[in-house]
Amino acid sequence: xxxxxxxxxxxxxxxxxxxxxxxxxxxxxxxxxxxxxxxxxxxxxxxxxxxxxxxxxxxxxxxxxxxxxxxxxxxxxxxxxxxxxxxxxxxxxxxxxxxxxxxxxxxxxxxxxxxxxxxxxxxxxxxxxxxxxxxxxxxxxxxxxxxxxxxxxxxxxxxxxxxxxxxxxxxxxxxxxxxxxxxxxxxxxxxxxxxxxxxxxxxxxxxxxxxxxxxxxxxxxxxxxxxxxxxxxxxxxxxxxxxxxxxxxxxxxxxxxxxxxxxxxxxxxxxxxxxxxxxxxxxxxxxxxxxxxxxxxxxxxxxxxxxxxxxxxxxxxxxxxxxxxxxxxxxxxxxxxxxxxxxxxxxxxxxxxxxxxxxxxxxxxxxxxxxxxxxxxxxxxxxxxxxxxxxxxxxxxxxxxxxxxxxxxxxxxxxxxxxxxxxxxxxxxxxxxxxxxxxxxxxxxxxxxxxxxxxxxxxxxxxxxxxxxxxxxxxxxxxxxxxxxxxxxxxxxxxxxxxxxxxxxxxxxxx
Ligand code: GLU
Numbered sequence: 001x002x003x004x005x006x007x008x009x010x011x012x013x014x015x016x017x018x019x020x021x022x023x024x025x026x027x028x029x030x031x032x033x034x035x036x037x038x039x040x041x042x043x044x045x046x047x048x049x050x051x052x053x054x055x056x057x058x059x060x061x062x063x064x065x066x067x068x069x070x071x072x073x074x075x076x077x078x079x080x081x082x083x084x085x086x087x088x089x090x091x092x093x094x095x096x097x098x099x100x101x102x103x104x105x106x107x108x109x110x111x112x113x114x115x116x117x118x119x120x121x122x123x124x125x126x127x128x129x130x131x132x133x134x135x136x137x138x139x140x141x142x143x144x145x146x147x148x149x150x151x152x153x154x155x156x157x158x159x160x161x162x163x164x165x166x167x168x169x170x171x172x173x174x175x176x177x178x179x180x181x182x183x184x185x186x187x188x189x190x191x192x193x194x195x196x197x198x199x200x201x202x203x204x205x206x207x208x209x210x211x212x213x214x215x216x217x218x219x220x221x222x223x224x225x226x227x228x229x230x231x232x233x234x235x236x237x238x239x240x241x242x243x244x245x246x247x248x249x250x251x252x253x254x255x256x257x258x259x260x261x262x263x264x265x266x267x268x269x270x271x272x273x274x275x276x277x278x279x280x281x282x283x284x285x286x287x288x289x290x291x292x293x294x295x296x297x298x299x300x301x302x303x304x305x306x307x308x309x310x311x312x313x314x315x316x317x318x319x320x321x322x323x324x325x326x327x328x329x330x331x332x333x334x335x336x337x338x339x340x341x342x343x344x345x346x347x348x349x350x351x352x353x354x355x356x357x358x359x360x361x362x363x364x365x366x367x368x369x370x371x372x373x374x375x376x377x378x379x380x381x382x383x384x385x386x387x388x389x390x391x392x393x394x395x396x397x398x399x400x401x402x403x404x405x406x407x408x409x410x411x412x413x414x415x416x417x418x419x420x421x422x423x424x425x426x427x428x429x430x431x432x433x434x435x436x437x438x439x440x441x442x443x444x445x446x447x448x449x450x451x452x453x454x455x456x457x458x459x460x461x462x463x464x465x466x467x468x469x470x471x472x473x474x475x476x477x478x479x480x481x482x483x484x485x486x487x488x489x490x491x492x493x494x495x496x497x498x499x500x501x502x503x504x505x506x507x508x509x510x511x
Contacts, residue, residue: 010043015069015076016206019061022275023068025328026221026251026260029293033248034219035074036294036316047079048209049090052199068276072286072293073309078213086213093181098200100191101238101410102161103207109236111158111193114141117273126178136189137162148456161194161201165233173232175225176246177323183229191230203227206235217318220248222325248317249297252327260328262460268417272330277308283356283388298328305332306339346379353378353391360392361399370437376486380478397472398487402494407502412469414503415462420510421509423466424503426458431466431496440489442481449481470499 004187011366017023017029018380020122037196038045047069069076078084088094105111116138117125125135142164152159156299165188170198200208210218232464235242243339252270264273273279279289290309294300298321300307336483344352357374368374374395381394397405407413434440453463468480471492478484 008041009216010353011037011041012044012046012214013217013219014046014210014213014215015040016048016050016054016209016220017065018053019058019065020053020056021058021061022064022277024260024262024275025273026069026217028072028218029251029296030221031069031074031477032072032250032453033246033298033321035221035315035506036313037217037318038077039313040316044077045074046084046086046213046215047076047089048213049080049088049477050202050205051092052202052205054092054199062276063366064438068280071276072290077139078402091200091209094205094209094265095198095200097212098194098205099198102200102204103493105193105237106161107431108237110164110234111161112142112164113149113153114162114192115157115159116140123354139190139497152389157409158196160192160196163230163233163237165190165230171229171232171236173228173242175228176244176318177321178225178247181225182413188229188233193234200246203230203234207231207238207240211238211240211465214241217244217246219318222247222250222323244318246321247323249323250325251296254330256327256329265469271327272299272329273339279330281389283353283390284333285292285340285352285388288333291335291340292336296328297321304335318363334386341385341388342382343451344382346375349382350374350378353388356388356391358383360389362400363395373486373488376482377478380482383468386510394478397474397477398483402491402498404497405495407469407473407499410502410506412473412475413499415458415465418458418462418466420503420506421459424507426456426463427466427496427500427503429456431464431500432491433491434489434496436482437489439487442479442485445481445484466499466503467496471495 013034015034017027017031035045037043048067049062059382066081076082077091078086080089095315102111108115114137121137123139124138136345137260142162150379155222166185168185170182170184171188172180174180177201191203192201194200195364209215215377228245228247232242246362252258253265254267260426261272261274263275264271264278266272273282287309290312294307294312294316295305298316300312300315340351341349354365354368357363357368361368363371377395377398378391381391384394385391386399410420413427414420415426418426430449434445437444449463449467450460453460456463464480467484468477469475471477471480487495
């Protein structure tokens with residue numbers, strides 16, 4: 001059943017990463033689903049930075065995060081850089097606000113100050129370990145008398161604030177795709193809400209912020225399921241209605257056995273990327289990644305693999321997200337990427353590969369942009385690459401001096417079924433023709449080479465082979481005649497000359 005647009009309430013959905021490292025593909029999937037749902041409902045996509053764990057703060061991660069989101073086209077309506085009506089959107093800048101919200105909880109007995117020192121807590125844990133009990137806080141400070149409490153406060157000792165989890169009974173929260181989830185309260189810890197430096201912990205900040213920012217839907221990874229009962233207890237303590245929770249399925253590693261790795265891994269010789277910047281640097285197109293990732297845990301249509309962003313927005317819904325773990329079909333990503341690469345116009349493909357060529361060919365962008373050879377070469381590789389980082393490997397030979405082409409394996413220069421002397425003769429004949437060929441175009445070359453092959457009674461393929469190797473130093477290269485046209489007469493003749501010398505040496509050695 002599809003809901004008609006008029007009945008959909010605009011949702012306020014947030015992506016709330018902790019800036020502790022480079023963004024993982026799983027995080028990008030969460031952000032994508034957030035964004036899709038916000039756009040589907042005509043609501044807002046909010047970026048909130050959860051940096052209350054200052055020890056784990058990584059200054060590079062914010063830039064990486066924003067670059068990654070923008071790369072995929074996920075624009076946010078409110079966030080640390082663009083502001084918005086419920087800012088600030090960085091938790092470390094909201095410290096005073098959390099302080100206001102913790103006091104009423106302490107007064108109503110839903111939270112309490114705890115003065116236990118690290119040494120005491122270590123001792124408790126050690127004792128629990130000895131007795132085979134699960135580790136956890138023993139609630140020592142929860143049961144202090146008012147006098148003891150006043151005494152400790154008067155001494156100005158450092159303290160944290162803990163949640164007073166109900167001692168018995170159970171807590172139930174609703175997950176849209178998983179149903180009611182009930183936890184026995186005896187399984188829950190009196191989690192710290194405010195640390196001794198006054199900073200809130202994740203649990204407290206997330207609840208206060210989702211409430212104050214009027215978040216309607218919380219989409220986050222399945223690993224946060226265990227935290228949700230604590231959040232529900234906090235919502236109940238405040239008397240607030242929680243947002244709709246959707247815990248997204250975890251992404252599995254290629255073997256399907258465990259959770260997807262946090263960094264790139266190599267399994268049976270194949271590399272599996274994990275961080276968004278790795279995918280960007282490998283030359284995946286945002287359009288392909290968008291299409292691919294939308295289908296990880298959700299399905300656009302079982303019979304349609306390729307779809308447009310607008311169509312995904314139109315169709316996206318939360319209730320059909322599949323809660324079971326989803327494996328990442330890397331081969332499908334490569335296939336999709338090849339498909340989207342082939343859809344680009346030559347100009348767009350040139351633009352897309354430029355940064356990769358700058359990186360891999362060691363040329364400046366201005367140089368490459370002005371290089372007419374690229375206008376011929378880039379369309380030639382369009383059918384041949386699945387990732388943009390493969391581009392340089394196909395055309396690098398065109399950007400070196402003739403003498404830098406090494407014919408380390410002279411056998412590469414042999415035409416099929418031809419020996420060194422015969423291959424050298426082919427090169428000599430072709431070189432003769434190319435010297436005066438006018439116009440110096442792929443079509444003219446093709447015609448001249450075919451009749452020369454006939455005259456010499458050599459198969460066309462055997463005639464072409466030595467030239468391919470001579471100009472590129474490789475067995476596989478883009479189409480020969482266009483490649484020679486791109487390289488230009490002088491450079492082609494130089495390479496043919498060099499290759500002939502190698503073959504002639506071979507011929508002498510072999511005779
Ligand atoms: N800051 C948490 C993270 O790093 C967010 C969890 C949530 O969305 O509630 O993933």
